[in-house]
Amino acid sequence: MAKKSHVKVRLVPEDKPNSRFNYYVKKPTAGDKAKDKLKMKKYNPATRKHEWFVEKKLPPHSK
Numbered sequence: 001m002a003k004k005s006h007v008k009v010r011l012v013p014e015d016k017p018n019s020r021f022n023y024y025v026k027k028p029t030a031g032d033k034a035k036d037k038l039k040m041k042k043y044n045p046a047t048r049k050h051e052w053f054v055e056k057k058l059p060p061h062s063k
Contacts, residue, residue, distance in 0.1 A: 004029055011053035013044055021046050023053060 006026040013019050023042055028034050038055040 008058065009038060009055050010058050011038065011040060011042065012056045014039075014052040014054045017054075017056065019044075019046060022056075027055070 005028065007029050008024055009027045011023040011025060013021070021044060023040075025038070025040075027038055040053050041050055042053045043049075044051045044053075
């Protein structure tokens with residue numbers, strides 16, 4: 001079986017990491033981007049604005 005080329009990560013708002021809203025995205029496992037923390041500008045419906053979302057650790061129950 002082949003190695004996984006992507007891994008699932010959770011993005012939470014940078015300003016309010018305890019917010020109820022988050023995004024789940026795929027991140028590459030190899031290459032330069034795999035070593036850096038993911039940071040994206042996404043829409044937050046709680047504040048109704050585009051904000052910076054940063055990568056956080058997945059909860060222990062989801063793999």
